[in-house]
Amino acid sequence: MKKIIVLIIATITFGCNTDDQITNNTEYSEFITGNLIDTDINFMPEETYKTGESQEPLLQLKLITSENFPCINYGLSTTEFKNGNELIIRFDKIIEPTLCYTAIGPAISYIDLPKNTNTITFINGNIIDKYSIEIDQEKVAITRIENNFTSSLYNKTFRIPENSFAFVCGTNTNNTNIYDDFLAVLEQNTDFEEFEFEGEGRIPYPESSDGNWVNHPSKFFIYSDFEEFSNLANILNDYASENIEENAGVSIAIYSWNNIKYYSWLDN
Numbered sequence: 001m002k003k004i005i006v007l008i009i010a011t012i013t014f015g016c017n018t019d020d021q022i023t024n025n026t027e028y029s030e031f032i033t034g035n036l037i038d039t040d041i042n043f044m045p046e047e048t049y050k051t052g053e054s055q056e057p058l059l060q061l062k063l064i065t066s067e068n069f070p071c072i073n074y075g076l077s078t079t080e081f082k083n084g085n086e087l088i089i090r091f092d093k094i095i096e097p098t099l100c101y102t103a104i105g106p107a108i109s110y111i112d113l114p115k116n117t118n119t120i121t122f123i124n125g126n127i128i129d130k131y132s133i134e135i136d137q138e139k140v141a142i143t144r145i146e147n148n149f150t151s152s153l154y155n156k157t158f159r160i161p162e163n164s165f166a167f168v169c170g171t172n173t174n175n176t177n178i179y180d181d182f183l184a185v186l187e188q189n190t191d192f193e194e195f196e197f198e199g200e201g202r203i204p205y206p207e208s209s210d211g212n213w214v215n216h217p218s219k220f221f222i223y224s225d226f227e228e229f230s231n232l233a234n235i236l237n238d239y240a241s242e243n244i245e246e247n248a249g250v251s252i253a254i255y256s257w258n259n260i261k262y263y264s265w266l267d268n
Contacts (some may be wrong), residue, residue, distance in 0.1 A: 005030045015071060017107070030123075031088055037094060041149060045157045046059075048110060048251055056258055057141070057258070059159075060112055061089075062108065067194070068106055071097055073101045074095060076107050076109035078090060085119060088118040090124075091122070118132060120132075121134065126220060131143060139158055140156070153200040155200070157202045164222050165255045166219070166254070167182070167183065167221065168209050169248065169250075170213075171213070172249030175248060176214055179216045182236075185239070198233075205255060212251060232254055234268075
């Protein structure tokens, strides 16, 4: 008798789970093809630029496979649907490149993220994941509703403020004064106002230099006069020629919100 009772309970339990999955899929049956990619997916919002020219950033969703592939330039084939304020993303297949860039890495793709989106739904085969998302001028916030094969890398991501720029500097151990000296040049300009990204969230600018003996923390500014910001190209050129010796292990970079970049090692 005990074995019969256990069998009945198990049948009811598994039967309910199957029904729930079918009910969940019914809402999206018109989008399901059954194609399945055999890897988990990480994702994050990121503001990008279409070309190397000066332009306003474009808000996109970056999709990254958890599995690495033999070429660094594998991609993801997806199909997107809009249902009101819901963005539905269906994974179709992994794209193998015609020309292999020989390095191991994940498959990566970018999808435009409309600013009125409040729900993101991922479909992989018959599996459905869902997240709520809030997008405003300051941040993008993502909250998990249900996940099986996807993971949000950051719950909150800061947007790039308009008319902002980042000062990113690395030095050697014997010339760290260069960081403070050029920072002072920026701080003394009344058209530049330093600010910080306050609260929790991924910062969209580099948070420090990378690859130097001393990687200093980045500093962030808002400019009130574009001409003053443009003049930073000449100021950096002059400062670099007078104060940075060749092979001194120093790098200064200025990254602006609209993809303008100035470097201490180039003639800007």
